[in-house]
Amino acid sequence: MKYSRRKFMKNTTFGSLGITFSSATFSAKSYSRIIGANDRIRFAIIGLNGRGKALLNATASADNTAISCLCDVDNRVFADSVKIAKDITGETPNVMDDVRRVMEQGNVDAVAIAAPDHWHTPMAILAAQAGKHVYVEKPASHNPQEGEWLIDVQQKTGKVIQLGTQQRSAPTSIEAIHEIHHGIIGEVYLGKAWYSNRRGSIGTGQKVPVPDWLNWDLWQGPAPRRDYQDIWVHYNWHWFWEWEL
Numbered sequence: 001m002k003y004s005r006r007k008f009m010k011n012t013t014f015g016s017l018g019i020t021f022s023s024a025t026f027s028a029k030s031y032s033r034i035i036g037a038n039d040r041i042r043f044a045i046i047g048l049n050g051r052g053k054a055l056l057n058a059t060a061s062a063d064n065t066a067i068s069c070l071c072d073v074d075n076r077v078f079a080d081s082v083k084i085a086k087d088i089t090g091e092t093p094n095v096m097d098d099v100r101r102v103m104e105q106g107n108v109d110a111v112a113i114a115a116p117d118h119w120h121t122p123m124a125i126l127a128a129q130a131g132k133h134v135y136v137e138k139p140a141s142h143n144p145q146e147g148e149w150l151i152d153v154q155q156k157t158g159k160v161i162q163l164g165t166q167q168r169s170a171p172t173s174i175e176a177i178h179e180i181h182h183g184i185i186g187e188v189y190l191g192k193a194w195y196s197n198r199r200g201s202i203g204t205g206q207k208v209p210v211p212d213w214l215n216w217d218l219w220q221g222p223a224p225r226r227d228y229q230d231i232w233v234h235y236n237w238h239w240f241w242e243w244e245l
Helices: 005-010 028-032 051-063 073-091 098-105 115-129 144-157 171-181 216-220
Strands: 041-046 065-071 093-098 110-113 133-137 161-164
Touching: 041 051, 041 098, 051 065, 051 133, 065 073, 065 098, 073 093, 073 133, 098 115, 110 115, 115 133, 115 144, 144 161
Parallel strands: 041 065, 041 110, 065 093, 110 133, 133 161
Antiparallel strands: none
16 A cells, blocks of 8 residues: 555644753754654654664654654663663653553554564554554564454554565665566566574473563463463564464
8 A cells, every 4th residue: 555654644643742942851963853843753662672672763763753652561671762762862752561551642643563473463453443553563463364354454544554574675675676577587487585594492491470570461462371481581482372373
């Protein structure tokens, strides 16, 4: 679906934004962002480990954007993430651990989702239904049915929902596809690609008390309930069916 920036902005409802001008508050770079502040797209970044940090840096550094809210179930990440946002924009975002609270925020126009995969579609649906545009990391859904639900909510709400597949947008990939389409290797009738890598064992893990820095109930979200184990958070959940397609 093609969606111009003009249409994106037109379909986004912006609230008023009060700003106090102070040399102690705004850096030279952040001061320059004040021009047209009411036209900025105000983002919430959901999930701040791994890809979330990359999304935070990229979004905060983009023109005509603001970071209104940071959300994660791991409260250890907030101090560093808030500093990143403030260093780039000069503004301090709100922090919260419950994604449902993010959807209630009137100063959030769009969300960038980098939570675990089983949360991608539920968060995207909640956001679109709350009137917010969506950028969601791959995979878009935990299963094929969720993908159909995601298409349905986009059509019903009219909100922009973009799936992040970085390889497709990499300059090198774009150039290679362009050259192939223009015959650099002749007529192409078959293409194959694969990824080959070795990974060590993650171990068997053991049940332990939930760490005090983690909201385990919200981390599981729509997934079947499991007792916490010490090998899962924040990466090895990828190898378990409850959380990965």
